[in-house]
Every structure is written in C-alpha cells, then in structure tokens.
Amino acid sequence: MDRLSTSGFLTQALSSLRAIRVRTWLILGGIVLLIIGLIVWAGIALLSWMWAQAPAATEMGKRAVTEGATRIEQVAPDLKAQAERWLPGVKEQVDRWVPGLGDEPPARDVSGADPGPVPRYPGLVRSHYASDGGTIDVHYVGRADFDAVLAHYVQGFAGAGHVQEVISATPDAERHRFQRGGESFDLAMTRRPGGAIEVRLQQSRQ
Numbered sequence: 001m002d003r004l005s006t007s008g009f010l011t012q013a014l015s016s017l018r019a020i021r022v023r024t025w026l027i028l029g030g031i032v033l034l035i036i037g038l039i040v041w042a043g044i045a046l047l048s049w050m051w052a053q054a055p056a057a058t059e060m061g062k063r064a065v066t067e068g069a070t071r072i073e074q075v076a077p078d079l080k081a082q083a084e085r086w087l088p089g090v091k092e093q094v095d096r097w098v099p100g101l102g103d104e105p106p107a108r109d110v111s112g113a114d115p116g117p118v119p120r121y122p123g124l125v126r127s128h129y130a131s132d133g134g135t136i137d138v139h140y141v142g143r144a145d146f147d148a149v150l151a152h153y154v155q156g157f158a159g160a161g162h163v164q165e166v167i168s169a170t171p172d173a174e175r176h177r178f179q180r181g182g183e184s185f186d187l188a189m190t191r192r193p194g195g196a197i198e199v200r201l202q203q204s205r206q
Contacts, residue, residue, distance in 0.1 A: 105141045105196060112138065115203040116185050118156030121149045124199060140199040146191055149199060150174065153187055 105125050112129025114120050115136045121144060128139035154164060154176065162178035162185065169175070172191045177184060188200040 117160040118153055121152045134205040136203040138201050143196050146197050149197060150189055
C-alpha cells in the first residue's frame with residue numbers, strides 16, 4: 001500500500017507540474033535569474049567599493065606613519081637631552097660604588113714643562129700644556145688624595161714665599177691663588193669619579 005501511495009503521489013505531482021503553463025515557468029525562471037543577477041551585482045559592487053577604499057586606507061596608513069615619524073623626531077631631542085643628563089649621573093654613581101671603573105688617567109705626560117717652584121705631586125700625569133705670551137696653562141690628572149695634593153701645593157708655594165688667596169671652594173673643587181711680586185699662580189683642583197682628581201696650574205707674569 002505504501003508503494004502504491006507513493007506512486008500515486010508522484011503521478012499526481014507530475015500531473016500538477018504539467019498543468020503549469022509555460023508562461024509561469026518563464027516567469028519563475030526570470031525571477032531566479034534576477035535574484036542571481038542581483039547577487040552578482042552586489043558582489044561586484046562590494047569589490048568595487050573595497051577597491052576604491054584601498055587607496056584611502058593606504059593614504060591613511062602613510063599619513064599615520066608620517067605623523068608617527070614626525071612625533072619621534074620631535075620627541076627624540078628631548079629623550080636625548082634626558083639621557084645625557086641621566087647617564088652621567090649613573091656613571092658617576094657606579095664609579096663611586098666601584099672605583100676601578102672610572103676613566104683611567106693618561107699613561108704618560110704630554111709635551112711641555114711644569115711651571116712654578118713647587119714640584120708636581122707624585123702620581124699625577126700632565127694631560128694638557130699651553131703657553132700663550134706670558135701665561136702658561138698646565139693640567140694634571142691622576143688618582144690621589146684631594147686634601148694631600150692641596151696641602152702639597154699650599155705648603156710648597158708658602159715655602160717659596162708666595163702669598164695664598166682662596167678664590168673659591170666647594171666640596172668637589174677649590175681654587176687658590178699664590179702671588180709673589182709680579183708673578184701669580186692660579187691653582188684649581190677638582191674631584192673626579194673613581195677617586196681621581198684634576199689639577200690645573202696657571203702661571204701669569206705681569
């Protein structure tokens with residue numbers, strides 16, 4: 001019975017389809033084609049819109065990169081300045097913790113001669129020499145006790161008959177002047193990181 005029912009249903013369905021007019025089939029086919037055409041058109045329109053937006057997106061990307069580079073160029077000098085202020089402080093602190101990491105003094109003297117009646121403090125190296133007319137300017141660097149070096153020059157000039165004058169003094173630097181007749185010596189001493197000191201002796205004649 002089930003097979004007969006199914007066969008009858010199919011026969012009835014075929015009869016119904018045959019009863020549909022050709023015009024109706026044409027209309028249905030046209031509707032299907034129209035729907036397919038609309039889908040294709042929508043896809044093409046979407047692709048065209050995306051293609052049109054690509055240059056704008058590229059331009060926005062270029063603009064963002066340019067603006068980012070400009071901001072970096074504007075910020076870079078400030079960062080550099082901060083680093084220059086920050087790094088020396090770190091280096092100085094490290095030199096205080098580990099004195100051996102400080103800058104090493106020169107291995108030998110530069111050309112020139114030591115001015116004045118006081119011999120150079122042992123262990124200092126002449127790092128600079130300049131003579132201009134009646135003025136001689138000499139720099140020394142090395143690792144030595146600041147107070148011991150200062151006492152060496154003060155006592156030496158006093159023994160040679162020079163009158164001492166303190167020009168300036170701070171915990172890290174001092175400047176003294178020694179005079180006798182028309183001869184003058186300016187002594188400037190500065191503490192450097194790692195236990196080093198710098199001594200500047202300038203001789204002037206009137």
